[in-house]
Amino acid sequence: MFEVALKALFLLLYATFVGFIFMGIIRKVSARIHRRVGPPLYQPILDTIKLLSKKSNITHGLIYDFGIIYALGATILALFFIPIGSVSILRAYGDLILITFLLEIPMLGIMFAAMSSGNPWAGLGAQRALLTLLAIQVPLGFAIVALAEFYGTFSTYQIVMAQQVSGWSITHVSLLLAAIAYDIVLQAMFGKEPFDIMIAPGEISLGPMVEFGGKHMGILQIQHAIALFAETLFFSNIFLGGAVVTIFASPVLNTIASLGILLIKQIAVLMVAIFIGNIFPRFTIDQAAKFYWKWPTIIAALGAVLASL
Amino acid sequence: MDWKLWEPLIEFARKRSLWIVSFCTGCGGIEMPPLMTSRYDLERFGMMPNPAPRMADLFLITGYVTPKTLKRIIITYEMQPDPKYVIAHGSCTINGGIYWDAYNAIKRLDAYIPVDVYIAGCMPRPESVMEGINKMMEMIENGTADSWKRYKENYEWYKKNQDELFGEGWREREAKRWIPWIMDDLKRVEKEREKND
Ligand code: SF4
Numbered sequence: 001m002f003e004v005a006l007k008a009l010f011l012l013l014y015a016t017f018v019g020f021i022f023m024g025i026i027r028k029v030s031a032r033i034h035r036r037v038g039p040p041l042y043q044p045i046l047d048t049i050k051l052l053s054k055k056s057n058i059t060h061g062l063i064y065d066f067g068i069i070y071a072l073g074a075t076i077l078a079l080f081f082i083p084i085g086s087v088s089i090l091r092a093y094g095d096l097i098l099i100t101f102l103l104e105i106p107m108l109g110i111m112f113a114a115m116s117s118g119n120p121w122a123g124l125g126a127q128r129a130l131l132t133l134l135a136i137q138v139p140l141g142f143a144i145v146a147l148a149e150f151y152g153t154f155s156t157y158q159i160v161m162a163q164q165v166s167g168w169s170i171t172h173v174s175l176l177l178a179a180i181a182y183d184i185v186l187q188a189m190f191g192k193e194p195f196d197i198m199i200a201p202g203e204i205s206l207g208p209m210v211e212f213g214g215k216h217m218g219i220l221q222i223q224h225a226i227a228l229f230a231e232t233l234f235f236s237n238i239f240l241g242g243a244v245v246t247i248f249a250s251p252v253l254n255t256i257a258s259l260g261i262l263l264i265k266q267i268a269v270l271m272v273a274i275f276i277g278n279i280f281p282r283f284t285i286d287q288a289a290k291f292y293w294k295w296p297t298i299i300a301a302l303g304a305v306l307a308s309l
Numbered sequence: 310m311d312w313k314l315w316e317p318l319i320e321f322a323r324k325r326s327l328w329i330v331s332f333c334t335g336c337g338g339i340e341m342p343p344l345m346t347s348r349y350d351l352e353r354f355g356m357m358p359n360p361a362p363r364m365a366d367l368f369l370i371t372g373y374v375t376p377k378t379l380k381r382i383i384i385t386y387e388m389q390p391d392p393k394y395v396i397a398h399g400s401c402t403i404n405g406g407i408y409w410d411a412y413n414a415i416k417r418l419d420a421y422i423p424v425d426v427y428i429a430g431c432m433p434r435p436e437s438v439m440e441g442i443n444k445m446m447e448m449i450e451n452g453t454a455d456s457w458k459r460y461k462e463n464y465e466w467y468k469k470n471q472d473e474l475f476g477e478g479w480r481e482r483e484a485k486r487w488i489p490w491i492m493d494d495l496k497r498v499e500k501e502r503e504k505n506d
Contacts, residue, residue: 027352031350031352034346034347035347036346036347036350036352036353037350037352037353038350038352038353039352039353039354039355040355043325043326043355046321046322046325046326046355047322047326047328047355049318049319049322050319050322050323050326050366051364053319053322053323053392054390054391054392055390055391055392056390056391057390058363058390201360202360205360205361206359206360206361206364209361209364210360210361210363211361211363212363212364213361213363213364213389213390214363214390214391217363217364
C-alpha cells in the first residue's frame with residue numbers, strides 16, 4: 001500500500017515536470033520555426049509559479065472552483081491508468097476505452113468552470129470546444145476499434161506486450177491508418193493550431209480560458225502539463241510500441257531505460273504536432289467538424305476494416 | 310508555511326514571466342508587433358501578448374488616450390489580478406504630447422491609473438521599449454514596482470479624478486448606453502414586420 005502511494009507520487013512529479021518541459025519545448029521549437037530565440041525551456045514553470053503566487057483572485061462560485069479541480073483530478077486519474085514502462089499503478093485496468101474517455105473528461109471540467117463564469121466569450125468557446133469534442137469522437141472510435149480488432153484485447157498493457165513480440169503497431173498497414181487518424185485527432189486534443197478552435201487566441205479572446213486568472217489558471221497550467229504527458233504517452237504506448245526493457249539485471253536500470261525510450265517516443269509525437277501546428281492556420285468550427293467526419297473517419301474506418309479481415 | 314523563504318523565487322518568476330494584455334491604443338500599437346516578432350523577440354524574457362485581462366500582469370498603454378478609451382482602460386486595469394504593472398509608452402501619456410491642446414485627449418495618464426515606468430518618444434523605438442521593460446524588471450526585483458498598491462491606497466484620489474472627467478456613475482451609464490438604441494431598433498423591426506404582414 002505504502003509502496004503504491006510512493007509510486008503514485010513519483011509518477012505524478014515526473015509527469016508534471018516532463019509535461020512542463022514539453023510545454024517549454026513547444027514554445028521553444030515554435031520560436032525557432034519563426035526564427036526567434038524563444039523563451040528558456042523552464043519558462044512554463046516560472047509562469048505557473050507566478051500565476052499561483054497572485055495576491056488577488058476572483059471566483060464565480062462553487063462550480064467555477066470545482067470544474068478546475070475536476071479537470072486536474074481526471075487528468076491525474078488518466079495518467080495512472082496508462083502503463084509507463086513497468087512503473088504504472090493501475091495498468092491492469094488500463095482499458096483503451098477508459099483511457100480515451102478519461103483524457104477527454106478534463107475538457108468537460110474546464111467547460112463547467114467556463115460556463116459558470118457567465119462570460120459570453122467563455123460560453124462561445126465552450127460551445128466550440130464541445131463541438132470539436134463531438135467531431136473527434138468518430139475517427140477516435142474507429143481507431144480504437146481497429147486496435148482492439150487487431151490485438152483481440154482492450155488492455156493497453158497487453159497491447160504493449162504484444163508489440164514487443166510482433167513489432168510496433170504502425171508497421172502493420174491497418175494500424176498505420178488508425179495511427180494517422182489518431183494523430184490528426186491528437187492535434188485537437190493538444191489544442192494545437194489547425195484545430196485550436198476552442199481556445200482561438202485573438203479570434204474569441206481566449207475562449208473558455210478568458211475568465212481564468214491567478215490560481216485557477218495556475219492549476220490549469222499544471223493540468224495541461226500532465227495532459228500533454230498523458231496523451232503523448234498513450235499514443236506512444238499503443239502505436240509506437242511502448243517500452244518494456246528487460247535487458248539489465250537491476251530493475252532500477254530497466255525502469256530508467258524504459259522511461260528514457262518512452263521519453264524519446266513522446267518527444268517524437270510532440271514534434272509532429274508542433275510542426276503541423278506551426279504551418280497551418282486555424283479552421284473555422286464548421287470546417288473542422290466537416291473535416292473530422294470526412295478524411296480521418298475514412299482513414300480510420302479503412303484501418304478498422306483491414307484489421308478485422 | 311513560511312513564504313518568506315520562497316520570496317526570491319516568486320519575485321524571479323514574476324519578473325521573468327510578464328504577460329502583456331494586448332490593448333493597443335493610439336499610434337504606439339503599431340510598435341507592439343515588431344517587439345513580439347523575430348527581430349526584437351520579447352518572448353526571450355518570457356513575455357507573451359495575451360488577449361485576456363484576467364491573466365495579464367503588464368499593461369502597456371501605447372499612446373494617446375481619449376476619455377472613451379480611458380473608460381475601457383480603467384475597467385481592463387481593474388480586471389487584472391493583483392501584482393500588476395503599468396508601462397506608459399510615448400509622449401502622449403506623459404503630458405499629452407502633440408495633443409496638448411486637444412479637447413479630447415487625456416493630458417496626464419497618471420491622474421487616472423498609476424504608472425510604474427514611462428517611456429518617452431514619439432513613437433519610441435522597440436529598443437527603448439525594451440529598455441523600459443528592463444527597468445520594469447529591475448523595479449520588480451527590488452520591490453519598487455508598487456503601482457497596484459498605490460492604486461489601492463489612494464483609490465479615493467483616483468476615483469475623484471475619474472469622476473471629475475466622466476461624471477458620477479459613469480460605469481452604469483456606459484453599460485446602459487446602448488439599451489435605448491437597441492430598443493428603438495427592435496421597435497423598428499417590429500413595425501416593418503407588421504407592415505409586411
Ligand atoms: S506619442 Fe506620438 S506616436 Fe505615441 S501616440 Fe502620441 S502622437 Fe502617437
